[in-house]
Amino acid sequence: MAYKENYPSKLLEEAVDAISSLPGVGRRSALRLALHLLKQPQENVHHFTKAIDRLRDDVKYCRHCMMISDDEVCAICSDRSRDHRTICVVESVRDVMSIENTGQYHGVYHVLGGIISPINGIGPSDLTIRELVSRVQDATEVILALSGDVEGETTSFYIYRQISPSGVKVSSLARGLGFGDDLEYADELTLGRSIVNRQIFKP
Amino acid sequence: MAYKENYPSKLLEEAVDAISSLPGVGRRSALRLALHLLKQPQENVHHFTKAIDRLRDDVKYCRHCMMISDDEVCAICSDRSRDHRTICVVESVRDVMSIENTGQYHGVYHVLGGIISPINGIGPSDLTIRELVSRVQDATEVILALSGDVEGETTSFYIYRQISPSGVKVSSLARGLGFGDDLEYADELTLGRSIVNRQIFKP
Numbered sequence: 001m002a003y004k005e006n007y008p009s010k011l012l013e014e015a016v017d018a019i020s021s022l023p024g025v026g027r028r029s030a031l032r033l034a035l036h037l038l039k040q041p042q043e044n045v046h047h048f049t050k051a052i053d054r055l056r057d058d059v060k061y062c063r064h065c066m067m068i069s070d071d072e073v074c075a076i077c078s079d080r081s082r083d084h085r086t087i088c089v090v091e092s093v094r095d096v097m098s099i100e101n102t103g104q105y106h107g108v109y110h111v112l113g114g115i116i117s118p119i120n121g122i123g124p125s126d127l128t129i130r131e132l133v134s135r136v137q138d139a140t141e142v143i144l145a146l147s148g149d150v151e152g153e154t155t156s157f158y159i160y161r162q163i164s165p166s167g168v169k170v171s172s173l174a175r176g177l178g179f180g181d182d183l184e185y186a187d188e189l190t191l192g193r194s195i196v197n198r199q200i201f202k203p
Numbered sequence: 204m205a206y207k208e209n210y211p212s213k214l215l216e217e218a219v220d221a222i223s224s225l226p227g228v229g230r231r232s233a234l235r236l237a238l239h240l241l242k243q244p245q246e247n248v249h250h251f252t253k254a255i256d257r258l259r260d261d262v263k264y265c266r267h268c269m270m271i272s273d274d275e276v277c278a279i280c281s282d283r284s285r286d287h288r289t290i291c292v293v294e295s296v297r298d299v300m301s302i303e304n305t306g307q308y309h310g311v312y313h314v315l316g317g318i319i320s321p322i323n324g325i326g327p328s329d330l331t332i333r334e335l336v337s338r339v340q341d342a343t344e345v346i347l348a349l350s351g352d353v354e355g356e357t358t359s360f361y362i363y364r365q366i367s368p369s370g371v372k373v374s375s376l377a378r379g380l381g382f383g384d385d386l387e388y389a390d391e392l393t394l395g396r397s398i399v400n401r402q403i404f405k406p
Binding site for chain 2 (some may be wrong): 006009010012014015017018019021023024029031032033035036037038040044046047048049050052053054055056057058059068069074075092093094097100101
């Protein structure tokens with residue numbers, strides 16, 4: 001059932017318009033959130049909006065890896081204990097956070113800021129590929145950690161062609177069954193690749 | 204699985220803190236929304252936060268019915284074609300919007316701003332009951348349109364005792380099976396009350 005919209009206040013309607021512009025937030029949830037904010041102490045609401053404004057206005061991007069950062073160089077790129085000759089290429093800030101959370105990676109990153117997607121009008125020049133190419137001169141290995149869909153594969157292949165002339169080793173994430181996954185529920189493509197790319201059993 | 208939190212930026216962490224303070228928004232969704240806002244043009248983000256600040260700073264409450272409004276008197280209370288002697292008492296702004304959307308009510312409202320709830324520390328003095336009592340002098344009917352739970356019933360009963368000395372007619376919403384409801388799935392209490400409060404069949 002469509003929710004008819006007769007707002008008692010223009011200000012409320014404008015706030016609902018703004019909040020419902022967020023991804024995954026419908027107008028009904030936006031109304032609920034707006035009325036919630038209306039009930040909060042004024043300083044809490046200002047604290048809320050200032051935190052968002054400050055994020056957008058003051059956040060910096062690391063001049064090496066393009067990761068968001070509070071400084072010119074991010075915490076990872078300024079960490080001398082990390083391997084600065086291994087560069088892991090990811091689509092987004094969130095991917096860096098996910099990989100960092102595994103605790104398994106000790107190299108540095110390169111954030112593309114998106115993925116090549118003609119349908120969304122995103123071409124190679126919209127990404128930080130040129131910056132990556134210039135970093136690759138000093139690297140020993142570039143890990144392409146992009147998603148496994150067509151756009152991810154296209155972007156991986158494009159980057160591979162750009163950086164392979166430098167002779168750097170290029171790798172990509174292992175694909176296969178997840179740990180604990182049941183064969184019965186695996187999709188055929190994943191299962192098939194898991195067999196082809198089988199590994200030596202290490203008990 | 205808990206989501207470990209290693210934010211690459213203090214500003215990002217503060218924005219996630221702020222966004223996840225909204226009801227129903229977890230830290231993971233808050234991160235997604237923060238990174239979405241970070242990708243938007245700066246003026247869009249400022250438009251977003253200003254709409255929220257303006258709502259909180261500039262919205263007014265109708266001096267008759269306490270509904271939110273852009274003016275001192277809301278659109279409903281300033282509509283001379285409505286029946287100003289029938290007052291429908293509701294908990295919240297959203298309830299007014301819901302009843303208005305039915306198109307079935309032509310009286311005015313009184314927004315309590317909450318419901319008596321000892322467990323949440325909300326007593327009668329936190330609501331606009333005194334303002335209601337002073338309005339009742341000129342009314343012919345007060346409709347108690349509060350929720351059917353214990354808190355709603357308590358609040359209805361409290362208001363009834365406050366306003367009944369004035370001799371005004373006090374009514375409450377009809378309760379029964381919803382239109383189109385199947386008997387099989389109705390709860391016993393609703394079905395029982397529907398039989399007790401049965402109505403003359405009007406074919």
